[in-house]
Amino acid sequence: MLRTFVGLHLRDLGGWIRVAALLDLLATAGVSNSSTRSAVSRLKGKGLLIPDKREAVAGYRLDSAAVSGLERGDRRIFTYRGQRDDEPWCLVSYSLPEVDRSKRVQLRRTLMGLGFGAVTDGLWIAPGHLRAEVEDALVGLDVRDRATIFITQTPLTAEPFAQAAAKWWQLDTLAARHTEFLRRYEHAAPLSENSAPLPENSAPKSSLEPREAFVLWLHCVDEWKAIPYVDPGLPPSALPSDWPGMRSVELFAQLRRTQAEPARAHVREISSAES
Template sequence: MRTPRSLIVTLYGAYGRPPDGAPFAVSELIRLLHAVGVDAPSVRSCVSRLKRRGLLVAARAADGSAGYALSPDARQLLDDGDRRIYRRRGPRLSDGWVLAVFSVPEAERNKRHLLRSRLARLGFGTAAPGVWIAPAGLYEETRHTLQRLGLAPYVDLFRGEHLGFAATREAVARWWDLAAVARLHHEFLELHEPVLRDWEASGDADEAPRPQTAYRDYLLALDSWRQLPYADPGLPPELLPGDWPGGRSAEVFDRLHERLRDAGERYVRP
């Protein structure tokens, strides 16, 4: 579900990490979020909440006006996300799995809820109570996330392979709700594949896309797409249904990214 908060985080992920660490001025945030349908009061309210959560820090923009930059933790979070969103490689069954085995005292049940919800958001499936599983390529991001949230003392991480007794393809259908993940891919395609077709139909005559339109279409596509690599753990093809839509939705996003990301930056930094 698209929200003002999600769009702000997406904006910082796409364009808010310049090498010099320069913050966005508040006026710039309002302008950029207005272009994707977010009003100024919502921007100010969401920025305040993100600041309270430690994801944004107040800083002066280049012109001396009030602004906000990413905190170090937020930057690490987005850097980890880049490996999922932009630099995916084909998963291999031979890579194996990472297991998260946890035990949380009853007196700290809030930690148990946080741990389960965060593992789910990282793309883990449930192999058994207290035993969560994901492709081994998610190990580094899992380690960073658990350490950042102070959850590492409750968890042991292992690498391994599945040895049975059920076939691995049958097992992953229990560990993850693949039908629900497929629906998310289809929803992404329904929203953004027509946008890609429209841009590609313009052909070579539109070699320099209009910056504001490119920015809008790219930010909305990225906001939709960046949720998917977390819901979809990135399973090897031989473990997925034959009509799996994940490859097509990844291709649509990649083509939108290639065509629109840099053009949109001309609107972000005119």
């Protein structure tokens, strides 16, 4: 929850927040002061937060080195990219010997975290728009010379492609995550199949007070943020007809339109208040 708060709000505050304000805001969201302090200690150890006293006021500063990572997370979390049926796929083939087992395990975890599906032990697949991300990951793990990337059209499988995709990505498990997100938050922004889309520049207002919007939005993003990393945005041909993913994507976008700005306003108000 603290990491989610940092990603959502600390840059908007200029990268610094009073300790008292941080404790107050997280307590509003149901996080005890002791839990927040423990979480702060962990994030300090990871280089995300730095103690920074300003005019005798204790606070925390966002490490500038962490900004690029937060920006990458923003792109994945807030910009859902669905693949069309006529777009290419990205396949990654690699071979690492037993002596590099730890690196092999790390590579598998990284590929899963990027949204790749496992075709076989050493062959992974994802929508083509993830090519740049996997290139960066392979270089970062120092295994680029052990891997080959193929950009190809839809693979020809012995069974219907959707059946193969269901195994490669464990779509039943992923669908359950989307369904749970809908169950938790659909009441806050009901979706209607007959409702007209909002104009691009519209700014619908939240029915909640800023404090309530802050709590809802923080919990919403905290639960949502992992989903885009395991759901790479598969095309319709790879998904079952009753796929709940697009409904939850639309719900998250609607909650962002209505709750993000009042949530930011509440954070600014509490952060700027006298200690």
